[in-house]
Amino acid sequence: MMVKLVDTHFHLDYYRNHRQLYKIINELEQYTLCMTSSPGIYMSCRKLYQETEYIKFALGFHPCERSLSSKDFSDFIILANQASYIGEVGMDFSSDTYISKSLQIGYFKKIVEICAKRNILMSVHLRKSENEAIEIIKEYPPKKCIIHWFTGSVSQLNQLISLGCYFSINANMIQNRNASKKILKIPKDKILVESDGPFTKINGKRFLPEYLQEEYLKIGKYLNLDDFSFCIYNNFINLFEI
Structure with missing residues (x-):
């Protein structure tokens, strides 16, 4: 099996030189799932770029984007019944400047229901909202x-593991003592790699696609997995075949 690198959470549209990075990712043959934060941005990306074997775009509705309206969510629902990937979506109760808690819960419940029904991949952002998310995922179990x-907490982590969730890990997470301890508790067959570029750094530099190999090396070393690249690629393939 030929093993290739996979980045399950990347924000192409946040880079000024996104056209150049689009070309680089394809040249490097790195499977990359590009997140968006709203239906409008998703549509702009799809119009600007052709999806390739290595670059796919996910339809997003980010809970921290307080400018998003009910009209935007109606647009999201229409697109969600056609999209192949959903993200970045979720709930974030860490600030009262985001979308209201009640709206976030309602939106997320509908998103999870659609993803479970259509069996499509979703990348989920959770902050101070894990308990509510767990209850929703229990009600509409996505694969x-x-x-x-x-x-979140170890208890919340274990509940999400029991619900069959995967977890995307970036190199910045292993630098945080509390987060790194929790990573060790994730079953190896449920781990994926993300960069969350441009919101992370590798060796003090803002993440770029050419640094993904270094991302793998750092996480693999921390987990003490010599066959880390194979493990992630295998998990990625298994996830798509569910």
């Missing part, structure tokens, strides 16, 4: 749910 940059 292809990736928890992005998990920051």
Whole structure:
């Protein structure tokens, strides 16, 4: 089996030189799932770029984007019944400047229901909202749910594991003592790699696609997995075949 690198959570549209990075990712043959934060941005990306074997775009509705309206969510629902990937979506109760808690819960419940029904992959952002998310995921169990940059408790982690969730890990997470201990508790067959570029750094530099190999080396070394690249690629393939 030819093993290739996979980045399950990347924000192409946040880079000024996104056209150049689009070309580089394809040249490097790195499977990359590009997140968006709203239906409008998703549509702009799809119009600007053709999806390739290595680059796919996910339809997003980010809970921290307080400018998003009910009209935007109506647009999201229409697109969600056609999209192949969903993200970045989720709930974030860490600030009262985000979308209201009640709306976030309602939106997330509908998103998870659609993803479970259509069996499509979703990348989920959770902050101070893990308990509510767990109850929703229990009600509408999705088979292809990736928890992005998990920051909850060990108990919440175990519940999400029991619900079949995958977890995308970036190199910045292993530098945080509390987060790194939790990473060790994730079953190896439920781990994926994300960069969350441009919101992370590798060796003090803002993440770029050419640094993904270094991302793998750092996480693999921390987990003490010599066959880390094979493990992640295998998990990625298994997730898509569910």
